[in-house]
Structures are given as C-alpha cells and as structure tokens.
Amino acid sequence: MRLGVECTPMPLPRGDPRGHSPILTFVPEPTPEPVPPEARDAILAWYASRGRTLPFRDTSDPYAILVSEAMAQQTQAARAGEAWTRFMARFPTVESLAEAPPADVLRAWQGLGYNRRAINLQRAARIIVDKHRGAVPSDLASLEALPGVGPYTARAVAALAFGMPVGAVDTNVRRVLGRVLADDAGAMDAAMLQRVADASVPADRPGFWTHALMDVGATLCHPRRPACEACPARPWCRYATAERVTPGGATAGAPGGVVGRPAGGRAVRGSLPRFTSTSRWLRGRIVERLRAAPNGDWVAIAGPIGDHDQAAVDAALEALARDGLVVLETTNHTAPIGEASRGEPPGPDRSKPAPRRARLPT
C-alpha cells in the first residue's frame, strides 16, 4: 500500500483539437486519519508505566534537551544517556559549550561516533549565544536554521522543551505511524506523514506523547519482528490486525508474526560492506588518535590504517578538515631521520612523502 499523489488520466472534451491524448491531472490521495484518541490514551498509559527511564527525560532545560537530541541521532538511547550526563557536567550551559575549545567538545563526545554532530552542536551553541541571547529559540524555523538541526530534531525540541503540539518523526515513529494508520511503514510520503504526526499529538501532552511514540518504536515496533502482542496500539493497528496471504495461499492474522512477507516490509539488503572498510570507520579512527594526543599536539597520520591506504587516509583527513573536525598542518613536515611517526615502522623512507600532520581544532 502506498499513499500519495496519484496521476490520473482525464478524458479530453469532445471535439478537442488537441486530439486524443489524455490530460494528466494530479489527484491527491486522502491523508489517513490521525491516531484515534483511544489508541493515543492507551499508548500514553503504557508509556507512563513501561516507558524507558533515561537521564535526559527529567530535564525541561531547552539547551539540555537540544544536547540530548543531538546525541540520540544515530546513537542508542542508553549510550546517549550516559554520554549526556558526562557532557552536561562538562558543559552545563549553552555559554560554556559555546566558549569551549572545539578539541574539548570532541573529547567530551568520545564514544558517540559521528563526531561532526559535536562540531555542529557547538556551532549551534555559538549561534544561540550570539543571535538568540543564550536562549534556545522556540520556533521551528529558527530551530531548523541551527547547524545539525533538521525537521525531526527541531520538532522534538519544540515539543519536549516548549510544549508545542508538533510531531517529531524519526525512523521509529515513521514505522509506528505507518503501520498503525496505513498497514505499511513506508506507506506515506514525508509530507503526509508529518501532517498525520502533527494531527496525532495530544495538545495537552506533546512532550509525553513524543517520548511515548519513540518508545513504542524503539522497544516494540521492531523493523523485522514487531512485538505486537505487547503493544498498546495493537487493537487499532492496521498492520497487526491485517490478514496476510501465506506462501501456501492461505490467509493468516498477523499480530506479532506476519506471514507471507518479511515483517516490516523491509527489502532484503544485499551483503553490506564491512564497517572497517568504510570511510566513517576511518574518520573515527583518525579522530580517536588525535583525541589521545596530549595538549592537542600535532600527530602524524600515516597509512595504512586498517584496510585504508595512504591515499584514503589523506582523503579522510581532507574531509575531516573541511568539516572542521581537524586542523591540518600547512607547512610540509619532513620526518627526521630516525623519527618513528605514529602508525609507521621506525626509520625514514625517503622515497615516500612524510605523512600529513593534524590536530584537533583549538
């Protein structure tokens, strides 16, 4: 099932000189109804008793919520929770984050990966201090204008910190709403999904609802094997209650175990490259080496690192420098005779250029 804009041929009026070609007009598909109030109440009640306890859920400080949402992007909530506690102890205010050397911010980000988020978060803090007098903006347009803040993060902050009745749609929420309302995680396009998400928010509890929906998606509505039997949305969920055709042609109900297609409607992906062969892995290793350098010293970054040769290492250094995560030495560094650069065997090799030197930005 795919909802969206459909192209419908319209017949030409009789005697139309343009001939017999059909005119194409766009007939928008109706947006599904939002989550019904009874289902909403059931989800909220479930969250009140079974929701995850995470350290950043107790705060109403917009800055602290912005930090938590930046961390929770692409990082498991439990790990983000531990890192958030450490980070907030180191940078308790938006001013303290804005003023810090970027190298300190990158060190505090250790263990979270996707280090560019740390640099973007600090850039956002500097804009908040310079342009918004130290107060996280409460309107969506200003939030989305901050570095690293997209539609999801802006809406999550707006709902959690400012009580705005807007729906924050991440991958988990998309799956829950798609399945509950349209029997398919990918049934709605982004605009339609946003409309439905916004219309489903209880006006008096937008923050509570945001957490509740996230937890249903993260702990029950798994992509491959949703735990429908434990889900508070099950009685209203089209996906859980739909009948499926089995491989043998019989039909079967689907709650908790879909028959006849991969649960979640997910395409089966081909073999993925090993993580260690990705540029993301390489970038992470380089930043790790620079973090370990005392006092932000220059570090010679020589290849190979893992499967990545010197050319790949140099390309990763350039990309990290463009993103503001590292500073590259501009003068040519020549390894003196006998110097053992990090990652290289001891002794000079005059047939090769000396490895680039880099450090964290200060």
Ligand code: SF4
């Ligand atoms: S009933 Fe199943 S498919 Fe529907 S939202 Fe809950 S876990 Fe997901």
